[in-house]
Amino acid sequence: MHLEYLRDAVQEGWATARVETDAPSLGMLERAKPHKALVSAELLGQALDTVSDGSLITDAGQNVVYANKAFESVTGYSTAEMLGRNCRVLQGPGSDPETIAMMRTVLGRGETFRCEILNYRKNGTPFWNGLTVSPLRDAAGVITHFVSVQRDVTAQRTMQDQLRFLALHDPVTGLPNRTALDQYLFRSTGPGITAVGIIDLDDFKEINDAYGHETGDALLTDFARRLQRRTRDQDFLARVGGDEFVVVITGLSSGNTNEDLSHVAEALHDAVDTGFTIGPGVRVRVRMSMGLALCPPGKSGCEGALRRADAVLYRQKSRKVGRDKWWDVENLTPHPGMEKTMRALSAPARAETTSVSPALASEYRNRLFDGGLRMYFQPIINLQSNQLHCLEALTRLVLKDGSIVPAGRFLPLLSAEETNALLRAGLDEALSQLNVWDTVGSPVGVSVNLSPSTLINPDCSRWVAAALDRHSIAPEQLTLELLETHAADEETHRQAIQQLLDLGVGMSLDDLGSGHSTLKRLTALPFNTVKIDRQLLHQFTSSPLKTMAFLTTMIQMGQDMGWAMVAEGLEDAALTEAVRILGIPYGQGFHIARPMPPEQVLPWIAKAQQSKYAHHDLITTFAGALAYHWQFTRLEAPHSGTLATCPLTAFLGKHPTEETAAELHRQLHSCPNPPSGVPEELLQRLVSKVTANQQDEPGVPFRRPALLGPTQRIDEVGMSPHPGQSL
Template identity: 50%
Template sequence: MRQGRPTGMSGPEPQRLFGRALDAISEGSLITDANQRILYANAAFTAVTGYSVEEVSGRNCRLLQGPETDSIVLAALRSSLLRGGSFRGEVLNYRKDGTPFWNALTVSPLRDDTGRITNFVSVQRDVTAQRKVHERLQFLALHDSLTGLSNRTGLDRHLSGLARRIVTGTEHSAIGVIDLDDFKTINDTFGHEAGDAILTEFSRRLRGKLRATDFLAHRGGDEFVVVIEGLDLRHAREQLQPILARLHEAVDTAFSPGPGPGISVTLKMSLGITLLPPGQEPGNAVFRRADAALHHLKSGNDVRDPWWHLDTTPPTAPDGRTLQPGTAEPDRNAEEKVRSVYDSHIYHRRLFNGGLHLLFQPVIDLRTGDLRFLEALARLRLEDGTILSPGDFLPMLTPQDFDQLFKAGLDLALGQLGVWDLDGRHLRVSVNVSPSTLLHPDCAHWITSTLERHNIAPHRLILEVLEDHIDDDATQSQAFTAILALGVGLAMDDLGAGHSSLRRLTALAFSTVKIDHRILSQLRTSPIPTMTFLATMAQMGQNMGWDVIAEGLEDDGITEAATVLGIPYGQGYHLTRPLPAADVPPWITDFTPPNRSGLMRTLSGALAYHWQFARLGAPHTGPAGACPMTELLNHIGASKAEHWHRQQHTALGDHLASSAELLQWLTIQTTGDGHAGKAEKL
């Protein structure tokens, strides 16, 4: 074999033409036989890997694999090829010299006239730099760039996970706010650069004093937040004393404000701390109590603890009851207990005896208005017709109950697809699945048998798994591989609500990624970081071949912003509420997608549109009269904004200052007191 002359081409001229064409491609390309032995490699492949054509000829592509190549990804690759399908994913490969690189790999089979696979063709692209950028963006989304500690977003995520993880029992957590005393003097005396260096060193010391179970975040300025787990309400003060004494060691040694010798600074720290009961979602009230404890300490009224003060305001249980310090959580009265047990028994019996009811929420192509698929949502219908949401009955279920619920819901959903098939509507459906059900050894069999019973092709089914239930456990990874081998789609649900790494997101062959509705809601409070995240996910979706879906499109502004940022699919009440099965066909017939004019109708959409130019320092394209923002700004009548906007369409090259002014104005309008969101529509 020679580079540029693959076997199977007759005549020298077609071979030369074929070789020149593939050598002109910037991506590496391989052609193998049906047994995956390499027949052809183009110039880009040798440039990226360092292997010559002669060195790879006749060898299996496994020569690119190494010690850190993900076995789960390889299993998905082999499964796809054994089934005669295509594969697309990112694989850690190794060059001839042993250096690793991330390979965006696409492998497709070639068939002869009889349908027999004769060859495989692969396209390979080195995306190592891109992955580093995405990993850095992901890190900065959750961490403070100065100290490397978690930022406010990372703190919120940790506290939400804490509330889900510790939901019962007597174990409490403590949330403390740390403040460096008179730190402004440091900045004024030595400069902000020296102040930043001291904050960085202080953060490093604090991390070294914490237990493995504790958590530290930088709230901004000279304020930090510490989260301490595993406390007993009766003995919290005694348990905290040795933990906090070790924490205070971070300021026992003086700090150096700069490179000059002989200069040192001694710092003092103060801590206000409060308790959080198990299962309670932390909110502003918790931080207000911690801040109040800090203020009380710094006011000089507390003489018991010289540098920290424990808030003594009685915490509240998840149901709002007050828990007195020194006492365990009081039990509910007997009447409430009896009622709860009775309801649970009724709900459980009804759920598995004809009470399971499905609603279907459409997922819409935001570009065309077409239906992409329907998500099946479980409801419990009581004998009197009352419909209960999942929050009313899911908490009482055991893992075995979740298995039974999945099988029943899957049967109903696929059966409904069969009904719609008879009406000439060949739709797709997604079904939520519990991680415990995925781990059941019979789960793949349940799916296969239900598909066969209703004569539904596997690609018409998507399984949705919550992001915060997806981890790197080997058993769960094997379960994912078995499910993928069936040919069904796999969706990561509620991306942004959990703790996914980029490795986890790309290692498994997700066909769909759904962005959590809480991320979308942040367009109203912190639009710039949220738009950065959404635009990054839209680009990653294009690169990885995912269907990226924005959940929680609850109003025109959020929907328009998501569309402008390139999110291809969406679902939410602004598009349609969840529908009974009988209402789906007429909805499909009558649905009119929002805003097909291409013009901006909301300030949120205008902000997203302008931000795409502003982040690049670029002016708007085309004349102002044809800009989709023009009519909206004219309608609002904000003269300054109109002036700044017109400057984005001038050829003078001085648009940058007005671009920043327009971006700031639009940001204020979409986040100000909630009134802008109500009055922004054209």
């Protein structure tokens, strides 16, 4: 920044530069306006040494005459080692020849050059260099020197690569997600006939309910791996959400289409021919169904086939008891009215399957808008201070007998108009309660879920403004949470969000990582808050290193973009501690508090001020220990402080069986450069503890998700809605 100012000052006549030929640096800088003063090379060097980016100054022949201290930190080369050398010393086998040639061309024209290029440190390790090179001219306009700024942007490049991967891949299975599928289907099909198949696990919900989401995710990951091994190289496999997968089968012969499909289907079914081990001594079997449709030629053909395949799947699952095969293909001459039975796949994931009779659906709708709506509130806390950050308002349907219906059971039944009406009614109840709390001197903020279809309604901002005015609520007390979804018209969404922001309310992106966020979407839409999807966090016990890498990337991105980052689904002490140590500012989940009726909120806040959620010891779980140690290992940095003050010491001391880990930890503190491999060995030991059965860990509570029936007494449990349906 200082060097760019200097260059501009020289070019604008505010300063002149004179090179002292017998000095090994830039020499003297003479300020001509408003007063003449000489700045010594020593003072200039001291100033440049305070700059956090690496800086080089070369002569016109590009031989180095000055390097600041930050340059040594970035590259490992000291000033003495660089003097007189050409900065080509940083280039290596991975440096892009075209970028190097372009740099020579641009500098040869006397212009500033900016790029990101792969360079190499003194020890041979590569790093991405965010490079800016600018010329310095004398009073006659002749180039006398070049000034470069070097910034290590490896972390940013890695983050971009990770975000690009996550934008197109399912976080649980690693398969392409719905966005990647949409892109694949948009491309023209290859030679031969193409078929699109939608696969659904018949018995997954029962297993997920009985054994919990983590077990369900592990089963889905195993199932996806089996499908991949049985999918032909030319075919495309994706997970579109829940227990649904899509396979695009290409190159089918026109004369033997059914026979080809039979061979493919038989190979795919091998994925469930053997059971799945989901725990010690626990093995389950699942069945699957598939609906297939053929793609006509053209880019839009497969999109239509996807909808038709979904209709076939729906029909196939409805008769799974007496069917003769697990898959079926569309009738190419569908009977009239068949389109009415097709369920669109425009959403990233289908909601929890509901088998509600028309009469019961009508009862739910009538009750919802006739005294049955009730808002529960779930606290979101500051994970560092344990203070309340805000409350999320969650919809509950209370039946006349006092039982409640999960949101995932009634929300899919609502039309767009009814969803709009639900927002208005929910806002009224939530803001009315905020007014009550304001009156008694306990002002809080609240977030209310907003459907994407309601967001783009032209009246949405008017509804919100009227509700705020009606209940005398300051706009900054309200945040609207927008479910992460595919934005067909990003500009429409941006304008709608901006109208709400103009009111003064906050905007939050809910469920980041559930399938459709891209770097462009995240940066283009003006969100204040981003909530990390619980499915990503729940991978911590199976893939802790990958999960921590993603979370760290998102934390850095949140800091750069000014987002408040919230971790959802914190259901046990271990995960809560790990995300706190990693630096996620805010958290929400059953471990902190279950959703509660409004009359319980103020007592909870008062109780939460006590020591229940205070972390007197920094580390109390193996997940926390892993998160703490990983932050040093990934940067190849020693643990801070002494062995006695390091929080790992006290934690490992409470686990006598971990003497090996304790000894490795002692070696880390015994000398500045511990034996090679010690940090990595300790890391792997902690990983093994986290990925093992956490029920055996001392002091780490394990919460097995409760089995819930279709309805339950309202005073028995504060139910969470189905993921993605927390309106």
